[in-house]
Amino acid sequence: MDVVIIGGGLAGLCAALDLLGRGYAVTLLERRQYPFHRVCGEYISNEVLPYLERLNASPDQLMPARISEFQLSSPAGRILTAPLDLGGFGISRYVLDEYLYQLAQARGADVRLGTTVTAVQYEAATDEHVVELSDGQRLRARVALGAYGKRSTLDRQLQRSFFQQRSPYLGVKYHLRYDQPRDLIALHNFADGYAGISAIEDNKYCFCYLTTRQKLKEHGTIPALEKNVLARNPLLRRIFQEAEFLYPQPEVINEISFAPKQAVEDHVLMCGDAAGLITPLCGNGMAMAMHGASVAAHHIARFLEGGLARPALEAAYQCEWQQHFGQRLRVGRAIQHLFGQPILSEAVVGTLRFWPAGIRALMQRTHGQAW
Numbered sequence: 001m002d003v004v005i006i007g008g009g010l011a012g013l014c015a016a017l018d019l020l021g022r023g024y025a026v027t028l029l030e031r032r033q034y035p036f037h038r039v040c041g042e043y044i045s046n047e048v049l050p051y052l053e054r055l056n057a058s059p060d061q062l063m064p065a066r067i068s069e070f071q072l073s074s075p076a077g078r079i080l081t082a083p084l085d086l087g088g089f090g091i092s093r094y095v096l097d098e099y100l101y102q103l104a105q106a107r108g109a110d111v112r113l114g115t116t117v118t119a120v121q122y123e124a125a126t127d128e129h130v131v132e133l134s135d136g137q138r139l140r141a142r143v144a145l146g147a148y149g150k151r152s153t154l155d156r157q158l159q160r161s162f163f164q165q166r167s168p169y170l171g172v173k174y175h176l177r178y179d180q181p182r183d184l185i186a187l188h189n190f191a192d193g194y195a196g197i198s199a200i201e202d203n204k205y206c207f208c209y210l211t212t213r214q215k216l217k218e219h220g221t222i223p224a225l226e227k228n229v230l231a232r233n234p235l236l237r238r239i240f241q242e243a244e245f246l247y248p249q250p251e252v253i254n255e256i257s258f259a260p261k262q263a264v265e266d267h268v269l270m271c272g273d274a275a276g277l278i279t280p281l282c283g284n285g286m287a288m289a290m291h292g293a294s295v296a297a298h299h300i301a302r303f304l305e306g307g308l309a310r311p312a313l314e315a316a317y318q319c320e321w322q323q324h325f326g327q328r329l330r331v332g333r334a335i336q337h338l339f340g341q342p343i344l345s346e347a348v349v350g351t352l353r354f355w356p357a358g359i360r361a362l363m364q365r366t367h368g369q370a371w
Contacts, residue, residue, distance in 0.1 A: 001025045002304055004131050004141035006117050007148030009038070010093075011272025011289040011296075014099035015145055017055045020107045024304060027110040029131070035098035039171040039253040041280055042206040042334070043067060043185050043198045045088045045287040047078040047370045049293055057103055065090035065199030071098045071186040072341035075342045077234040087369075088185070088287075090177065090200040095362050119157050121142050121265040127310060131269070142183055151255055157266045162242060171280070172222060172250045173208040180205065189345045190230045191215070193355075196280065197239065204246065207239065209282050211255065222250065237359040258333055263321040264314045271296045276325060279332040284368075288325060291368060295320050324368065 003019055008030030068087045105111050116134040122144075123130060129144035132172035148154060148189055155163040160263050168238035178197070180186065209230065210314045219225040231237040256277070263275045272289035296317065303313040328334045 001027050001139070001141045003027070003143045003300060004129065004139055004143045004147060005147055006120070006131070006154065007030075007146065007152075007274070008101060009097065009147060009149055009272060009289065010100070010110070011274075011293045012145070012147030012229045013104055014051075014055065014057075014096065014290045014293035015147060015271060015297050015300075016104045016109050016111075017100065017107065018058060018247050018293060019300065020104065020109055021055065022297070022301050024301070025110075026104075026108075027141065027269050028104065028113065029115045029133070030101075031114065031116045033113050034101045035094045035187065037117075037175075037251045038093040038097070039173045039251045040093050040206075040286065041196050041198070041208045042092050042200050043088055043090050043196070043286070044290075045284055045368070046086050047368050048287045050121070050370045051290060058097070059089065059091055059096065062091055062095055062099060062121070065182050065201065065203050067183055067185050067198055069181070069184045071184055073186070073188045073233060074346045075189050075191060075233050075344060078337075078346065079235075084185070090185075090198045092200045092204070092206065094350050095201055096364055100364060104366065112370070117148075117154060117173065119163050120146075120266070120268055142304060144268045145271055145300070146268045146274045147289075148274055150253070150273045150277055151257065152274070158268065160261065160265055161187045162257050162259040162261055164172065165257070165259060167255050167259070168214060169210055169214045169256040169258070170213055170216065170252060170254045171208065171210050171256055172252050174250045175200070175204050176239075176243040177203065177205050177246065178207075178239060186235070188233050189342075190233050190236060191342055192229070195230060195236060195282075196313045205243075207243070208280070210256070222252070242288070258329075260329070267310065267314065269296055269314070269317055271301070274320060275328050278325075278329055280298060287368065288328070291324060292321065292369065295324065301329055323335065328368070 002024040003026050005028045014030050019026050068084050070084050071081045118134050119132040121130045128140050131139040188195045192215045193211035197207045200206050216225055258277055261276050271292045278285050299317045302308045306356050342366040
């Protein structure tokens with residue numbers, strides 16, 4: 001086959017649609033069954049819309065929420081608001097991933113669900129990748145694209161440096177109904193974390209927060225953590241008191257690492273969160289996954305049509321990936337350090353309330369332009 005894509009999130013699905021549209025044979029491997037929930041803020045910058053239009057995958061029929069305003073609160077509840085210059089839309093991953101999967105399957109992708117990849121090996125003699133599956137099957141492909149998300153056992157097999165270090169972060173997500181303007185995305189800080197809430201389809205909201213394992217360990221359970229830590233912020237307390245939570249248990253993910261990663265590992269091109277994870281408070285991970293898919297598909301197509309040798313493919317992809325996303329990830333990590341500590345968070349919010357140009361500059365450095 002031409003390309004095997006490991007992981008069926010936004011990066012993998014968009015890369016599959018892009019490559020299918022260019023006439024290549026694509027096999028996409030996903031360990032779960034669509035539709036399913038992911039821990040994700042579910043806000044997407046409008047920078048992705050021209051690309052989705054080119055893929056004939058416009059999200060309009062999914063009836064997303066249109067978002068144009070931003071709100072930030074300190075742990076004590078001090079608030080600043082600002083317009084989102086480019087704006088964005090809110091759609092659940094449960095709906096969006098299913099939609100893109102159906103499109104990819106209808107357009108000829110070989111999508112294999114419930115499939116776990118155990119290893120990827122590059123054979124120099126044949127210039128191919130051999131992908132080993134948990135059921136013993138082995139697939140051969142000219143290109144392997146790793147789009148499997150934040151953390152995988154493949155990272156261990158590939159001996160990726162970030163995988164050797166434990167990360168202190170965990171993420172928690174709910175869907176709920178709540179009385180908040182549907183054009184607003186709000187970010188609320190608390191001790192050792194922050195939470196985001198924004199509208200999605202069907203008059204629902206995504207409520208997602210990042211905190212640390214240590215904070216959870218101190219309080220024992222997620223409900224106790226929410227009551228004793230998050231609810232100290234009056235805006236978060238109001239959410240827990242007034243919102244209708246739509247499923248009894250939240251989605252939780254552990255070991256979220258914001259450490260730098262390489263965009264190419266042992267000749268496997270990495271895409272989306274597998275290539276680098278921007279901090280959630282920047283609100284741009286979903287757009288970056290789609291943009292990364294576009295960059296990967298472009299260079300893979302050049303390789304498959306004979307315009308690039310493999311060393312040139314890997315160098316060109318890594319270079320362009322850094323050009324588009326390297327600074328955004330660095331700025332995201334720097335911004336992350338400004339929040340989570342109550343005194344510093346209060347000072348930052350207090351300063352930004354009277355410095356609109358500073359807010360706009362931070363947003364511009366963590367968001368891209370339409371492509």
